[in-house]
Amino acid sequence: MGFFTDFKAFLMKGEIVNLATAVIVGGAFGKIVTSFTNDVLMPPIGLLLGKVDFKNLKLVLQDGVPEVTENGIQKTAAIAEVTLNYGAFIQTVFDFVIIGFCIFIVLKTYEKAQQKIIKNEVPKETSGPTQEQLLTEIRDLLKNK
Template identity: 60%
Template sequence: MGFIKDFKAFLLKGDIVNLATAVIVATAFGAIVKSFTNDIIMPPIGVALGGVDFTDLKYVIKEAQPEQVINGETIAAVEAVTINYGNFIQVVLNFIIIGFFIFMFLKAYAKTKKKEKESPEPASPPAPSAQEQLLMEIRDVLKSKQ
């Protein structure tokens, strides 16, 4: 029973909940940035490069072999062996753009925290004066006599 109780306490700690929330938000953020890169950034770059789609760029090491029939025996098709450097370029650009957005977000967050730190803390109420202190003591004595 102690194991289950400890495990439940572990799962409900603020750090774990915050981590889970961060992972979910990061996944959604990654999808947004990927769409931004693929749908907004890359098309103009592709047009500027003569209609090139980075994901289609590849170096063929071995050509594909179509399905063949030799002496009545069917030989299965073999896919081409390629180095997909265009997809690698796309992933690197996604990483740079995601890094830039995270950098900007953290910079704005740090600026907000700095402003909070610089803003004066609300002053604690001043300590009672000697006269107020004396009146409180008189009040306490009167209460104790009743």
């Protein structure tokens, strides 16, 4: 019974709930960025570079072999071509850079907000004794004993 109670307490901690929320929102944000890159950003870039569709950029390492049939009977099986799809990689790099930039902006904003909070929470000087005065009093009390 203790294991499941501990596990439930672990799951219900604020950090776990916040992490789960962040993962869900991050996944949705990733889809938005991917759509932005694929559907909005890359088509004009491809047009500027000579009507290039980045999704189709690839280097063929081995040509594919089509299926051969004779009189409706399959003689050889089709073999898919082997390619390096560097266009898809370029789009993924664009996704990464955009997501990284957005996270950078969010973290910079968060740091600035934290610094403002810390500035406002600076403890005000108290009119009590200084540290040296307290140490002197402690020393004098110890001497008297």
